[in-house]
Amino acid sequence: MSTRQSVKVPCVMMRGGTSRGPYFLADDLPSDPAARDAILISVMGAGHPLEIDGIGGGNPVTSKVAIVSRSKRPDADVDYLFAQVSVRERAVDTSPNCGNMLSGVGPFAIEAGLVPAKNGVTALRIFNVNTGKVIEVEVQTPNGRVTYIGDASISGVPGTAAPILMTFLDSAGSKTGALLPTGKPLDRFEGIDVSCVDAAMPVIIVRASDMGKTGYETYTELNADKNFFARLEKIRITAGTAMGIANVADKVIPKPIMIAPGKDGATLTVRYFMPHDCHPALAITGSVALASACATPGTLAAEMCGAVTLPATLSFAHPSGKLDVVADKGDGAAPKVSVVRTARRLFEGFAFAEVDSALLRQSERSAA
Structure with a gap:
């Protein structure tokens, strides 16, 4: 008899810059990393070159996940955890950040009600959990609503869309603690x-x-x-x-x-x-x-x-x-580095995963 359990998770599929993947609210996923990663692996279909049994696109740029929550930090509005889901292996890596997926975090957070929209442009500060760094983002919100329609174009994406300005502040030492981790430029x-x-x-x-x-x-x-x-x-x-x-x-x-x-x-x-x-x-x-x-x-x-x-x-x-x-x-x-990206909301609904029941029970006991 199967020990797997079906899990239904709310999600929004978005293009962020030149990447694409599902965006989740952290509260909708297990807090336990092992159970969370098991859901992401199943949702994306990792372990198959086409990710045929999931919503991943069979390429690293389309096998990415953004997990977003309201921040408790005084210097940020929302927290963003990026997860790179492997295409060929059933594995998840949360060590890096992804700036392309980051470009969709602001619109997603506003439309999820985590950040109130202003009339014109809504500025927010995003704490990247992976690197411990804060990024300033400006999202176009005419009449207090996110718009994805605009005249900005970025290479690698057809057409035009609303510009999203991202400024990386103190970016040095994102994982190693130093701009030059070996102590030398060469x-x-x-x-x-x-x-x-x-x-x-x-x-x-x-x-x-x-x-x-x-x-x-x-x-x-x-x-x-x-x-x-x-x-x-x-x-x-x-x-x-x-x-x-x-x-x-x-x-x-x-x-x-x-x-x-x-x-x-x-x-x-x-x-x-x-x-x-x-x-x-x-x-x-x-x-x-x-x-x-x-x-x-x-x-x-x-x-x-x-x-x-x-x-x-x-x-x-x-x-x-x-x-x-x-x-x-x-x-x-x-240096402080600024770049313009675009994003687009593609669809919203539920993602479905099949996960080991014992892993989910263990996660629920840990959360309790």
């Missing part, structure tokens, strides 16, 4: 020059030419090169361990960023890895880390793009177009 791992940077997202930056690439390859071309990924993963694990990140092989951090000289007005050409697939565009947290690297003398990014005087607009070319960010002097080691 290291050498596995025979390759590497810059290890932690701002909004811990990343390792490498030159495309050092990896035998031009840096202008499509993400499909890169994803097909298994030898390249094997080499990149070896560098990532060695560098991540030097950054003080435990069990790197089992985590999606640090994220590799491969850079090449910019073309057609771009500051740099970028290929961002998640880490075992090339991103079809560029993660927002990755762009914050890269902008911080550009403004930090001695890093590979600063060496390639030249001296950056703040405030500055930096343009990063990626497989789907360009991403512009504005970097300015911040209060901490990393």
Whole structure:
């Protein structure tokens, strides 16, 4: 006889930036991480390349989850926990933040009644539970209602939508406690020059030419090169361990960023890895880390793009177009970085999961 139990959870499916996934209220999920993750794995259909038995899209950018709650912190309006659900394995990683999914948190929180809407623009402060950092967000709310319709466009998403401005404040040391986790702007791992940077997202930056690439390859071309990924993963694990990140092989951090000289007005050409697939565009947290690297003398990014005087607009070319960010002097080691994203509410209703009954009973006893 099956020990599984069917679970019905309210959720809203949203596109956030160039990512997509379900948004949940924290109160609608178990507080116990093991039971919560079991529900997310089942809901998304993790463990199958197409996620055929769930609502995940068979790609890391469409296998993401946002969990939102009203914040008890005096410096924030809402808390946001990001969960990266693996496509190929039945696993959940809550170590990183996701800036694209973050862009949907503000609209979701307002429409869920967690934050009152103002007439015109509603500003809110979001505490990212994953990194312990606060991000300021501005959402378009004409007549006190969220609108997703507007004239802003972002590369990697068709059409236009209402702009959502996000400003990452003191982003340095999101997981390692330091902007330069190894204490240096430049290291050498596995025979390759590497810059290890932690701002909004811990990343390792490498030159495309050092990896035998031009840096202008499509993400499909890169994803097909298994030898390249094997080499990149070896560098990532060695560098991540030097950054003080435990069990790197089992985590999606640090994220590799491969850079090449910019073309057609771009500051740099970028290929961002998640880490075992090339991103079809560029993660927002990755762009914050890269902008911080550009403004930090001695890093590979600063060496390639030249001296950056703040405030500055930096343009990063990626497989789907360009991403512009504005970097300015911040209060901490990393610059304050602002970026415009868009989001769209796709559908709302219930997600269904099948979870081990004993795990749910254990979670209920813990909550009691």
